[in-house]
Amino acid sequence: MEDNGKLPPPMRRSGHAPLSARGEPYVWLLGGALAAGVVMIVSFLALVTYNGVKAFWPRPVYTITMMDDSVTAGELVRSETFMPVASQGKPPAGPSIRSLYRLGNYDLTNEDFRWVSDMDIKTIAAPEDILLVERLEWGPFIGKLVSVDNGDSRLAPDPLTHDKLAHLVTQAQQRRHKIRKLQKVQVGYVNRQLEEARLSLRKVALDHGKDSQEYLAAAKETSITTDRLEGEYAKLAEEANRLDLLDAAQTITFASVSGMEKTIRQSEVVRLYKPNALGFFGKVGVYISRWWEFLVAEPREANTEGGVMPAIFGTFVMTVMMALLVAPFGVVAALYLREYARQSWLVSLVRVSVNNMAGVPSIVYGIFGLGFFAYGMGGWIDQWLYAERLPSPTFGSGGVLWASLTLALLTAPVVIVATEEALSAVPQSAREGSLACGASKWQTIRYIVLPRALPGIMTGLILAMARGAGEVAPLMLVGVVKLAPELPVDMIFPYIHLERSFMCLGFHIYDVGFQSRNAEAGKPMVFMTTLLLMSVVAALNAGAIIVRNRLKKRYVAGHF
Amino acid sequence: MNDNALNQLHVEPTIHHEMKGDEGSLVTMKGFSLWYGASQALFDVEMELEKGLVTALIGPSGCGKSTLLRSYNRMNDLIDGLRVEGSIIFDGQEIFHPDVDVIGLRKRMGMVFQKPNPFPMSIAENVAYPLKVDGVRDRKLIADTVERALKSSALWDEVKDRLNQSALGLSGGQQQRLCIARAIAADPDVLLMDEPCSALDPVATAKIEELIDELSGRYTIVIVTHNMQQAARVSHNTAFMYLGRLVEYGETSAMFTVPRADRTKEYVTGRFG
Numbered sequence A: 001m002e003d004n005g006k007l008p009p010p011m012r013r014s015g016h017a018p019l020s021a022r023g024e025p026y027v028w029l030l031g032g033a034l035a036a037g038v039v040m041i042v043s044f045l046a047l048v049t050y051n052g053v054k055a056f057w058p059r060p061v062y063t064i065t066m067m068d069d070s071v072t073a074g075e076l077v078r079s080e081t082f083m084p085v086a087s088q089g090k091p092p093a094g095p096s097i098r099s100l101y102r103l104g105n106y107d108l109t110n111e112d113f114r115w116v117s118d119m120d121i122k123t124i125a126a127p128e129d130i131l132l133v134e135r136l137e138w139g140p141f142i143g144k145l146v147s148v149d150n151g152d153s154r155l156a157p158d159p160l161t162h163d164k165l166a167h168l169v170t171q172a173q174q175r176r177h178k179i180r181k182l183q184k185v186q187v188g189y190v191n192r193q194l195e196e197a198r199l200s201l202r203k204v205a206l207d208h209g210k211d212s213q214e215y216l217a218a219a220k221e222t223s224i225t226t227d228r229l230e231g232e233y234a235k236l237a238e239e240a241n242r243l244d245l246l247d248a249a250q251t252i253t254f255a256s257v258s259g260m261e262k263t264i265r266q267s268e269v270v271r272l273y274k275p276n277a278l279g280f281f282g283k284v285g286v287y288i289s290r291w292w293e294f295l296v297a298e299p300r301e302a303n304t305e306g307g308v309m310p311a312i313f314g315t316f317v318m319t320v321m322m323a324l325l326v327a328p329f330g331v332v333a334a335l336y337l338r339e340y341a342r343q344s345w346l347v348s349l350v351r352v353s354v355n356n357m358a359g360v361p362s363i364v365y366g367i368f369g370l371g372f373f374a375y376g377m378g379g380w381i382d383q384w385l386y387a388e389r390l391p392s393p394t395f396g397s398g399g400v401l402w403a404s405l406t407l408a409l410l411t412a413p414v415v416i417v418a419t420e421e422a423l424s425a426v427p428q429s430a431r432e433g434s435l436a437c438g439a440s441k442w443q444t445i446r447y448i449v450l451p452r453a454l455p456g457i458m459t460g461l462i463l464a465m466a467r468g469a470g471e472v473a474p475l476m477l478v479g480v481v482k483l484a485p486e487l488p489v490d491m492i493f494p495y496i497h498l499e500r501s502f503m504c505l506g507f508h509i510y511d512v513g514f515q516s517r518n519a520e521a522g523k524p525m526v527f528m529t530t531l532l533l534m535s536v537v538a539a540l541n542a543g544a545i546i547v548r549n550r551l552k553k554r555y556v557a558g559h560f
Numbered sequence B: 001m002n003d004n005a006l007n008q009l010h011v012e013p014t015i016h017h018e019m020k021g022d023e024g025s026l027v028t029m030k031g032f033s034l035w036y037g038a039s040q041a042l043f044d045v046e047m048e049l050e051k052g053l054v055t056a057l058i059g060p061s062g063c064g065k066s067t068l069l070r071s072y073n074r075m076n077d078l079i080d081g082l083r084v085e086g087s088i089i090f091d092g093q094e095i096f097h098p099d100v101d102v103i104g105l106r107k108r109m110g111m112v113f114q115k116p117n118p119f120p121m122s123i124a125e126n127v128a129y130p131l132k133v134d135g136v137r138d139r140k141l142i143a144d145t146v147e148r149a150l151k152s153s154a155l156w157d158e159v160k161d162r163l164n165q166s167a168l169g170l171s172g173g174q175q176q177r178l179c180i181a182r183a184i185a186a187d188p189d190v191l192l193m194d195e196p197c198s199a200l201d202p203v204a205t206a207k208i209e210e211l212i213d214e215l216s217g218r219y220t221i222v223i224v225t226h227n228m229q230q231a232a233r234v235s236h237n238t239a240f241m242y243l244g245r246l247v248e249y250g251e252t253s254a255m256f257t258v259p260r261a262d263r264t265k266e267y268v269t270g271r272f273g
Helices: A024-054 A162-208 A213-249 A280-296 A309-340 A345-357 A362-385 A400-424 A428-436 A441-469 A473-478 A505-514 A519-555 B002-009 B065-072 B102-108 B123-127 B129-134 B139-152 B156-162 B172-185 B202-215 B228-234 B252-257 B262-268
Strands: A061-066 A071-082 A096-102 A113-117 A121-125 A131-135 A141-150 A250-255 A261-265 A269-273 B025-036 B039-050 B054-058 B082-090 B109-112 B190-194 B220-224 B237-242 B245-251
Touching: A024 A519, A071 A113, A071 A141, A096 A519, A141 A162, A141 A261, A162 A213, A162 A250, A162 A269, A213 A250, A269 A280, A280 A309, A309 A345, A309 A400, A309 A441, A309 A505, A309 A519, A345 A400, A362 A400, A362 A473, A400 A441, A400 A473, A428 A441, A428 B109, A428 B172, A441 A519, A441 B129, A473 A505, A505 A519, B025 B065, B039 B065, B039 B220, B039 B245, B054 B065, B054 B228, B065 B082, B065 B190, B065 B220, B065 B237, B102 B109, B109 B172, B123 B129, B123 B139, B123 B172, B129 B139, B129 B172, B139 B156, B139 B172, B156 B172, B172 B190, B172 B202, B202 B220, B202 B228, B228 B252, B237 B252, B237 B262, B245 B252, B245 B262, B252 B262
Parallel strands: B054 B220, B054 B237, B109 B190, B190 B220
Antiparallel strands: A061 A071, A061 A121, A071 A096, A096 A113, A131 A141, A131 A269, A141 A250, A250 A261, B025 B039, B025 B082, B237 B245
């Protein structure tokens, strides 16, 4: 148009309109903002997923001879280019490559990871027979097998095939589990009974005084029980001791590439494999076995190794309890606000306040939960029901019940707002139809309004669960610990122990990533746990969407 | 307020024609006025609903015919700031008396709405809803009631093979007849219909009109309609309302052929409204 001189000039071209009137820049701005947000989220997810998924994949182990002829071996973690600093008057010869190796053998060398720059390497090799041994303590060992001592016979490595070694290790692990079970379950059971006997005596003392007849009788009875239990305890301890001695005699000796030997119990070996000799399926086997351990085992090495089962379980119990607490509370509150309360300024004020509650920093809820639930209510329960255990608190400190209640409070606004919206989305005609049939207000809510609002309510509830599952800050105050000795649900009466502290995934990430001795060693665990937590939250959200769509289908159908 | 003031000046008493029925009246309104907060919606309405007949309420939008209809079963109670004066006597009882059992009243006054509003349940459950809220558990009684109500609303033959399917799968006309069946299932004395055909196509409308014809006699029917042909076709008596007042009320044929008030004349001949 512009270069066609014959046409009369257009009346008013958009080019002359002010920028703000044209709108295109805003469209670009809005679209760009959205794209930036999406890119950030996607790259974050990709980073976590990539690092988490590859964390357990067996990596090659290299034997490196340095320029000064010292030999070392390590798992290649990653490489990067860097600019060497000038040394001994020589200017740097441009960028160089350096690699991070996980050396293992922390007990021998006090060095877990080492950066090795390419310039310092004389030779590098990937020998087939090098072993990577994951141990219960001190992290991995990298080296070669020297001998296996079964107490009576000493086997040289030569006749030991890999299968035989694996068999030995499996047997040793079974021994370890047996001893652990004896110590934890049976000895623990006797210990608990002893404690209960002591506490019941203390209770009598508190109720009747130490000079009373009742106390004397109870003391006599208790001393009989205690004697019996102590006898049992001694027997069990002896048995455990015997097994332990047997176990201690069965050892395995490794040598590092620099020739330092290390003898450990066979039962201390968690997993051993030859990383450079593994084929693809061998690697998959190791990968799966590590995943399995991650999901079902307990953590070891200050949480940086082993599994996160207690954290998964703790998160699950806490989230389910939170949902059970917040669902009735939030739904009933929203029902009253929307259906029964007269819509006045007071109700508006309450509604605004509920919305604002969602913006209160979660740590504030944690402090409130600690002060009100744990110290307040818990302290009161302790005095009332568990006086004999004082001064050590039962309910009077953090526990899964108080954590769930705190989270219920924290997520109540989500549920209330979602429920209110779902209720207000139920068409007036449906309510009128029901009322006109002679249904009471409650029947209308019960039969018509609630079923129809259910998808929205469920969505809100599951979003609240997702929020709660990912929460960390308030939980640190009201019951989450680094390492919980017992799960909040077990086979010991009364089966659900609401007063127990517990582990959760969010705190696990913080703890392993920032509170452990060796941040680099904990890195895979951090990514794995993050991936797991994100998957849990994503699964909950996906569940919300599925439930909502399924329920919605029932209420949507073509009119006419 | 201006409108109201104007109305106060030109108040003319309702013109009552001769009525059609001979069974007497079931509902009697005396000096009934209604306010939503500060604004008055109904002014001093005097009318009788004759037993077993169809009464049509006509008038331009906003004239108060729906308000009037919803006063009979006190559906207006849902609105905050409602105030009434005068009385509506139904079966010898003042329905706005504070002691009246509103739920019982609504069971005796079935209502059908402008837009079909079946519940998201099966067809049978929809019809059985009034029994459900009454706490009836007798399966036989429920099945019989469902069949009787669906037969009365001429829907039985179309849905008898899919009673357990969702009512939302029905066509609009079928849904509206289902709503009529639901209203009938409570065994009411009066059926209140608020523009029951306004959301339906002509064929479905014809079916509903036929149904109203069949149901008259058994039930006292009040129908609000915008369609004057419909009023002429289905009703025995017609009430013309304007700006919250009952202007003229009487036998339908008289209302349409020899209306006495100017407003009525203009409205039924289509000169305004």
